[in-house]
Amino acid sequence: MRLTLVDNFIMPERLNPDLFDVHPHLGLTSLAAVVQPEGHQVSIYDPKREIRFGRRPYNAGFYEQAAEDILNTRPDAVGFTTLGCSFLFTVRVAELIRRREPEIPILLGGPHATMLDRRILEAYEQFDIIVRYEAEQTLLPLLARLENRQFDGIPGITWRTRDRGEIRSTPGLPLIENLDSLPIPLYDLYPVADLGLSLMRVEAGRGCPFNCTFCSTASFFQRSYRLKSPERLVHEMDLLHDRYAATEFKLDHDLFTVDHRKVRAFCEAVQDRQYRWRVSARTDCVSEELLEVMTLAGCIGLYFGIETGSERMQRISEKRLKLADATRIVALAESFGIESTVSFITGYPEEVREDQDATLDMLGEFFQRPESWCLPQLHILLPEPGTPMFAQHAHALAYDGYVTPYNARLLREDDLDHILAHRDFTRRIITIRPRCPEANTRSQSMRWTPCASQGTKS
């Protein structure tokens, strides 16, 4: 079977190359690596690349062109991945594919689809099947039964039956216990050498054991912390080094440093390679000793989600960091020569002025550090389906039109109407805020017979 997988496209405001993330998608390359050896022919279409490198104009016609590009791969099935912030593109392009080639099955996966599976199928006829949670073990049997859509027995599938259009789902929360059992991702499905990447991403593991109320990672990966073995990780880094001369890596994991023993083992395995690498961590999941070991093994960057400078909001959001320790750890990282990115959020529904002031104060503390060592970030909260926060506040969600440069563009004139009509799904610009007047305003242009035609006195 010829399977075309479609990468995310979060549509940035401007054609600034920095806003287009053209790194190989680790989830799609992993799925391709599972499927291709079994005789399926897999390609990955990355819309970002088409725009980033000027092969397609970034305008209202891009949905059509993306659909055409995908159909030009002559797929027997198309599989989209989606986040809340890329869902509009996914919906539009899938709709066009369905219109042109109604018989091609369209699959959808990723966190957003996992959390909203049934509701998405109810609202959007262009999608046939939603592959929930981690799909490496379910995609192959699904493809084998695609023709008759008899998916009973395959966990984590939600689909529309071919005959009566009923929506069915199988129970189950597929999860890959041993990530070493997965084949090496098929990076070669991307033209890596042509992408001009300064570092390569490697999936280091999955799952975070913490339960922050705003974070959808915990629900998608089911709070099951897993890390690839040191041997496997270093093998992937070596492979990317040999193949693409990569020496700097981003080890993708929401929280790499939970298990110090495993992190130390990785550091030991990688320390002779002269690689440089970056990871995400919590400030309460690293120690001075661990930072030293990591530094010696090539760690040059840490991403710390501090999220709020308010002790009260730390409790409410269940992030539960000790803020004094957070400041100390960032200073320690700096002393070891590790760059820190410290990330904060404002706009929590429970946040009051004093909480926001505390966040701004803490942000200011980091802002005073040398820019080359500490990059503070402040984000506005966006509630994600599947999070405790979303469950609690879904009733209060309203459109507020807020966008960032990373996620601002609407390609078609009716895109805004689509978002407003499907505001439960298109989370990209929905926040817990009062109603946006812009959304309730319609221009009326009134014209009377011009005065001049009535005659004027001279």
Place this chain on the structure above:
Amino acid sequence: MADPILLERWRCQPASIAASGDGCTGIDVAKLWQFSGLVTKVRYSDLRSNLPLTFRILDATGLSIELFATYAPRADALRKAGLNSKSAKLAALMKFLGDWLDRTKPLHALVWDMVRHESTIFEVQAVTAGVASDPAAISIDSVPVRSAGTVSHELTCNPIEVAKLVRAGGDLASIPREKRLFAYCASEAGAQIRFVELDALAEFLVGTADGTRTVTELAELLLQCGITLEPQDLVDSVRALVTAGLLDIVNTGA
């Protein structure tokens, strides 16, 4: 951050930093000033839902940090005075923008257009529309009056076209600029507001319908301005404006 006036003094008179004590030397005042802009902007995030396009255009034009850093002392004074409601913040910001923006610059004028457009929508939404007059009953003897809460602005662009262009990632410099007049009023539907572009005649009527002159008297006023229009023809225009919610008819009890 707690004393934006001091920060402003340091910025304008770097020599004054030393006078503030040894602990202050070496402070990167320019960076601190920029951070005060960010802090103030964040503290005004609650206005984003009312001024989404204004904030977006401020970001796109690179004006936002400078604007909010300059505004920080006023914002701080407002805060210390306990004036933290959205409407108080909006009114203070509008007043500041009126002084700060150089409206001879096209992008500054665009910001001024958008902030007036969006803040007016916010204000008009709070107005409860009255029961509309019956347009069919309007005659040359009727006395039109501007509806409660109706606001008009002369802008240099059509905000709806700006919104579309901004969403489509277009170049702000490409927005057609010309004098245009718009009126805003509450509708009976409540959540909706009416946003209407006016031509010269409509502008005249909305501007002169003060609840004391009949349609015939307004036609005479027009005549004094050099425009001949039969009162009966003016009735049609008044009807259209009453239908749009911009005018009401005074109940004379006749």
